[in-house]
Structure formats: C-alpha cells, structure tokens
Amino acid sequence: FSLVVTSLYALACLLVWLSTCLSSCALVCLAACIHVPDNVICFFSVTVLVVGSTDPVRGIVGGDVILPCFLRPTTSAVEESVEWQRPVLEPKEVHLYRDRSDDNVIQYPSYSGRTSLFREELENGNVSLKLTNVKLSDAGNYTCYIPTLGHQKTTIELYVGGAAPRPWLSIVRTKDKEVVLKCEAEGLVYKPELVLLNSKGTILPADEPTERPMDSEGLYTVTHYFTVQKTATNVFTCQVQQLEIKHMRKTQIHVPDKMFHEEAEDLEWKIGFGIGCVVGGVVGGVVGGVVVGVVVFLFMRKNNPNNALKQHPEEKAKETNDGCADSGIPLLEEQQ
Template identity: 50%
Template sequence: MKTFPTSAVWCLGILFISVSLITTGSSEVVGPADPVVALAGDDIILPCSLKPSVSAEEMVVEWTRSNLRKENVHLYRQGRDSNEDQSPSYSGRTSMFHEELKNGNVSLKLTRVTLSDAGRYRCFIPTLTSQVKETTVQLLVGAVSQPVISIDGTKGWGVVLKCESGGWFPEPEMEWLDSSGTILPADGPPEIHREEDLYAVRRHVTVNQTDTNRFTCRVKQPEINHLKETEIHVPDEVFPKSQVGFIVGLIAAAVVVLTASAGGVYWWRKHKEKQRQRLEELCDAWFVDRHKDDLIQRVSEGKSIASELHKKDLIPDEMNSQISAAGTRQDQMRLLFKALEEAENTTRVKSAFYRILLRLEPYLVYHLEEQRQRLEELRDAQFVTRHKDHLIQKVSKGESIASELHQKDLIPDEMNSRISAARTSQDQMRLLFKALEEAEDTTRVKSAFYRILLDLEPDLVKDLKKKQRQRLEERRDAWFVDRHKDHLIQKVSKGKSIASELHQKDLIPDEMNSQISVAATSQDQMRLLFKALEEAENTTRVKSAFYRILLDLEPDIVKDLEKQRQRLEELREALFVDRHKDDLIQKVSKGKSIASELHQKDLIPDEMNSQISAAGTSQDQMRLLFLALEEAENTTRVKSAFYRILLDLEPDIVKDLDICDDLFGLFNLFENLKKEIDDVTRERGELNNCMDFIDLSENTCLKKYIHYILH
C-alpha cells in the first residue's frame, strides 16, 4: 500500500496555515460611521464586524470603554464569554450574538442603557494579523419626557399658557406652535433648570383666540434627534371678552376710576386674580379626576401628600391619621381620594393635591400626560382606519390636509407633490392614505390627520361619529336579542304588535307579517318573528329595531332579563372564588386591602375587618377573609364583590387561574376524544405535538393537566 510522504504532509500543513493566516489577515475590524443614539432604558446594539467576513468563533474579542479610566465591558475568548473582570456597572447587561460569530459579527448588545453609559467604546480583536484590529463606537444616550401644558391666566385679549417638561438630557429646546405649525413668539426665553443629571424646561406664551384654539408645545433635543409634543385646546369661554365688550368695560372702568375710591380698583384686580386662580384649579382638578385609578395604583408618596394637605387645613386630623396608619400605598391613596371627595371645596383641595404631587412625583405626572396623549392618538388613528373608505370618497380637502402634514414634516416632499398633482379628490385621498400607512409612526401621523380633518371638515367627522355610535348601539341591542332568544320566545306576548311595527318600518316583508298575524300562539308568533330577524338583509339593524319596540311595549321583560344576566355574572364570579379557594389563600398578598374595600361597602363587619388587619401573614388574612365570605348574609353577592376587587388589585392571579379553567375545559375535551380513539400511540403523538406549541415552564397548571391526559 502506498503511503503519503511525510514531506508532503508538512507542505500541505504549512500551505493550510498560510492560507488561513492570509485569509484572516486580510480581514479588518469595522464599525459604524455615525454615533449610536439611545434613550435611557433602551436596549441597543454597538455594531462591530470583520470585513471581509470570516469566522470569529475562535478569536478573542475585547469590548472596553475609555472614560476617566479603562473599563472592561465584555470579553469573549476560547469560544465563550469570560467576564470575570467585567466592570460591575455592566454586569448582566452585555451579550454577543454567538450564532453570528461565524459570519464575523462581533457586535455587542447592551441592555437597560443609562445616561452614564454614554461614551466611546473600543471593539478590539488582538488575534488578527491585519493592521486594523480595532474600531471605536460612539454611544450617545439621552432622556426625554412628555411636556405638560396648563393655563396660567389671561393677559390683554389672550390666554397665558405654560408648558413644563422635566427629565431631559442633554439640554432641550422648547417652542410653541399654532394649529398650522407656525412658531409663536414666546413670553421670554425658556427657563431651564438642572436637577442632578436631568434638565427641566418651562416656557410661557400668550395666545389669542383663533378658529381652532389649538396650540402645541414642542420640546426637542437636536443632538439625539428626539422631540415630544403636547397639544391643548383652549375653550372659547376662557378667552377675555371681545373688543366691543372691552371698550364698554373700559368706559365703565374710567367712570369707576373717576368716581370710586382706590379700594374699588384693588377689588377689581383681586377679582381678576381669583378668576385666573379658579381656572388653574379647574385644570388641576380635572387631571386628578381623570387619572384617579392610575394615581391610586402608582403614587408612592400618599402619606407625605396627606401630611402637606393637613398642614394647609385641607383635610381633617382624623383622616390624616387614618392615611398615616394605612398598611399599603394603595390604601393610603384610596383614603386620600375619599378625603378629596368629602372636602367642602373639592376643586380647591384637588388642585392643592395636584401641585404637591407635581413637586414630589413629577415624572409620574409627565408619564400620565404622555399616556393620555398616546391614548388620544390611538383613538384618533382608529377612527381614521375604520372610516378609510368613507373618507376617501367624501373628503374634498385632501390637498390642504397633505400640505399641513407636510409642514409638520409628517409626510415627505415627493408624496406631497404627488397628492397636489392628483386630478380628483379621491385620488388625492388614496395617495394620502398610502402616505399615512408608510409613515414611521403611523399612529401619530393618523392622529395629526384626524386633528386637521376635524378643523377643516368638522361636519364630516361629526356625521361619521354619529353613524359609528348608532352602529355600536345597534350591535349592543342585537346582542341582547340573540342572547335571550329562547326566553323571549317563551315570555313575549306581543309578538304580533312588534311584527306590525317592524312591518310599518319596512323591516319585515308583507308575507311574513301576515304569517305572524295568523299564528295560533304567542310562541309561534315569536318563532316566526325570529325567523324574519335572521333572514333580514341587515339583521343587526332589524334586531336593534325589535329591541327598541320590545323595550317600549314590554319593558318589564327586558328589566327581568338584565337582572337575570347580572345574577348569572355574580354566580359565575362566586363559583370562581369557591373553586380556587386554596390557590387564592396561598397566592393573594393583598387580603388586607380587599377586606378594607369590602368593609367600606358594608359587606363584612367591623370586627372581622379588624381581625384581618391584625393577622400576621397574608395566608392568615385570606383564611379569615374566606370565613367572612362564608358567613355573609348574601354570600354570592359578597364573593362577587371580592372577585371584582381582586381583579382590580391582583389581575395577574385572576388571569392565571382563568387560564387554568379554560385549559381544564379544553383537556376535558381531549379526554373525551381519547375514549373514542383506539390508536393510543397516535393519540399520544398528537398530544405531544400540541405540547410543542406550549411553554410548559411558564404554566404549572398546563403541566398538571397535560400530565393528567398523557398518563
């Protein structure tokens, strides 16, 4: 047998090594040309790769940061991450894409970015033989926050608006705009304050009455290319009276000045100041009422707020003591809201509450305002999407809308030109909808479209909203009729009269009305009537008309069915509480709060509430609470109330147990099917395939029932 010469083996080995070195040596480390921009809290990727692409699986990759001192950010060597010497500030926040290393991708993922992470990062591969073994990546980190607008009084013919926004980095710019996007001259430069690492900015503007009375506060950060906007609509009644009224008032004032004492002038000024203060208080109280549920769940300084209100004599001693002794933050806030509602001048006290909250927890206020704006944008966008076909057919000012969106930099130049050149209004609107769908933030752009449409064609929006509301009401009525079909057939005695009214409205045909009229019994009449409802061209509309006539002719039946539905809901909720009693005792941590709410509703007695409050563990609290549920006079009603409160305070527990119930029903179905299938092997295979779609580690309930079926 021939053997391969040793010299040849050495030659091939040297050749292989040389080719590897040449291939590896020809690759260079490359990074991005532009800085990576992120907001605090984001997860970002610092790009770094080998060009041409070669595998980096066996290489050493060092990520470091040069700040005041060198920091080890991430180290990869010997085929694994090796972060023993990693800087503590990066612990648990860095990772590489191991599956991409074979393609030369050595990028670093950094999670939960902080402001202190900003700087230059070095990606270094020391094992490369090429001269370019490293690159640097510049990371810019910023922070943004939603502006908050408030009315700050009046000046001359106008209203003074104040815009505030905190939590920015780097230092932001603020400007005011009118509804057309034109920048308004502000009342002086922005006031900028720095608190620790973040900036807060405030700016006033005086605005005069316009066709829309809509004004926008925009805060932007050019360095990180981010901006936030908040729009306000100022009601007409807030603006000072017209010039004619002012002239009359001026003459009257002149007479007063000539004939009255200096005390009259003082009184007039005091009155104007009170008027401005009243406006501010109304705006503050509106915010508190609107966000009541969120504030109860999220405010952590309830005790401190109550203490400050108490010092101002705005809540009584006893209530302040109760709030101070409350066990949880949510209980503190519920008591505090109770105090706000019971106050003699509730608007004034809510305004004081808002001012204290804004000082103690400013970011919560900004977040709620941002959340409110996002919800409004979603609502606006949903309207636009739902009525797309109608808007394409009926809107005549597509070109003007596109022009305003273009001025706000919400649609590109080219698309604006195409819309402007389109022949018909329908073509303009089709192109405009295409632009809306292609926008980066389609929700925001559709919301802006809606606002402009509301300004230019308000009657069209009003008409579509009216039709939408009518359709929703019709669907609700039809749902009632479908749900209670069997009961209605048995109980309604005036089927003939209902059919006659529907016939007069041309909602059921002549022949069917005649058949119903000659039917022997009320049940036969109703069966025929339901047949007519199902066969109608627009069955929802006809069922809604049936419901309205029924409500007029036999209102007691409708009321009884509604009470029955409510009773069934209570029974279902009470059944849930009974079925999951053991789980609830073990898992619910807010038994004291639930008992407190039930006590406030007079559903459990004082003594039992005190015992629950004094219990040492959450399990003991829940055992006592279940004892109170069982001893209640109307146990079903009290258990239903318990369920509603639990759903509010600990929704995840309810959701998890509901999933268990649904899965139990599903797997009971599997069990019944199993009895009808002879091929056990095939049946086991099918169930195991089903299991592939379910993450068992996430749901122990699911494990339990699949185990039950398979074994």
C-alpha cells in the same frame, strides 16, 4: 514582446485589485510580483479589518442601544476572540467572547447582565454589542478588539441622553381675548429646544423664554410662555427636543372657546387657590371628624350602665358593707 504583454496584463490586474480595495476603505491590500522566464506571477493578499461607526451612537436612559462592529471583508468571527472594552474603567472589560462562548468573569460590575453579542450573526462577521437598560454612566468611548486577528480594533463613542417626562402645558391667564399658555420641561440631560405649535403645525413665538441653569445633577429645566388667539380647533402642542440625541416629547391641550371671551384673569393663582381650598377642606374635615368621634366615645362610656359590672371586687364589697352599716347591721370583724 510576449513578456511585455504579460507584464502589462499583470499590471492591469493589479490596478483593478487596488482600486477595489481602496474603494472599500476596509481592506489592507498587499501585492507582490515576481518575474519568471516568459511570465510574471503576482501574489495578492487581503487583511481583515475591524470596522465600527465614525458617527457617535446615541442612546436613551433606560433603553437599549447597539454598538456596531463588523469584520471586513465579511469573515466568520465564530472562532475568534471578541473583547469589548472601556479603557477608562478598571477592569476595562465590558463583554468577552472566547472559545465559542461568553466569558464575563472579569467583566466590569455595572455591565453585568446587560451585554450580549448577536450569536447568530457572528458567522457573518457581525460582532456588534447590544447594551440594555442604558445608564448615564454608560456614556463614553468603547473599543471593539479582536486579538486573534492581528490585534485589530476600532473605537465607538456612545452618547446617552435622559428620557425626560412629557412637558407640562397649562393655561396661566386670559388677557384681551387672548390666552397665555405655560410650557415647561424639566429633567433634560442635553440642552433642550422647546416650541409651541398650533393645530396646523405652525411654530408660535414665545413671550419670555426662561431657561434655568443646570441643577446639581446636571439636568436642564426650560419654561416658555405663549400668548395665543382663538383658532378653529383651539388645540395647541408643546414640544421639547434634545437635538443631540434626536429625542422628542410633546403634550397637547385644548383651550375652551369661553376662555377667549373672559375678562383678564390670573388663572394660575385661581387654580392654585382652589386646590388649596380643597386640600384645606379635606384636612379640616378629617381632623373635625376625629375630634367629634372622641367626644361621642367618651360620653357613651361615661353613661353606660354596664360599666358597673367592670368595677373592682374590693370596691364593690366596700360599698355593700357601707350599706350594711347604715342599716344598723353589725359588721363582721376580719379574722387575724
């Protein structure tokens, strides 16, 4: 009877242990039981696993990003070897940590000076990689590999999006006490979503959405026109989002009240013509000033009496001798 009770107790302990292991999804649990006289002895073991992120990590060009990687259950990685790799590269090493120090002798060149581990967190099993000054070429799959722990590894995918400039928002024209606004965003890596909001945060409908195909560099440009009416504040916000990387930029504009009372007019053409006139006037003024300066300089030089002082000595002597001949004074012959 005692043997049965002991066996049931051991079985209960085993079930509790296994449920704990399975619930964590991070452990490999092994158990073995042996029967000895009047007792059952069970042995349990746990294998440390390398755990990353099941969801893609998203970064922005020029920013910093952290690729998560941990040892579970929590185990110090100070004495372990940590290798971050990109299998598609040659060499594939992105960052190496060995013998308690970084060892990036064979690191892929484009990652030089841009990678690091959280050294103070290694004791807690945190072997995550920090990547700075992110580039578009950094996008792809990364492997967090711990060769000293039974060659455990995990893969993390990195998405990289362009940190696009703020969208352009301008007044195009007026029509029937309404104003047409133009909102344009360019240089977007991921397909954008562009909207216009009023001061209350309400999304306004677009007149004619225009989306240009990707250019030679694979970047998007999107343009929308919106017809708006006068509001309490006349403040409107153009907002562009790249949903894949959760990136958003926006620009605001205030439309003067008088714009809603003017007759229909193409302000975009007017503004362009005005800028052209200003630029033309400036260029013309500069050219005209140069021409006038040259004419004045030549005139003053021609009428400056000091120019005589700069006359060549032989010419000055010739004029003196000519004067003597006219006065009847004999000229001295040059000695041979």
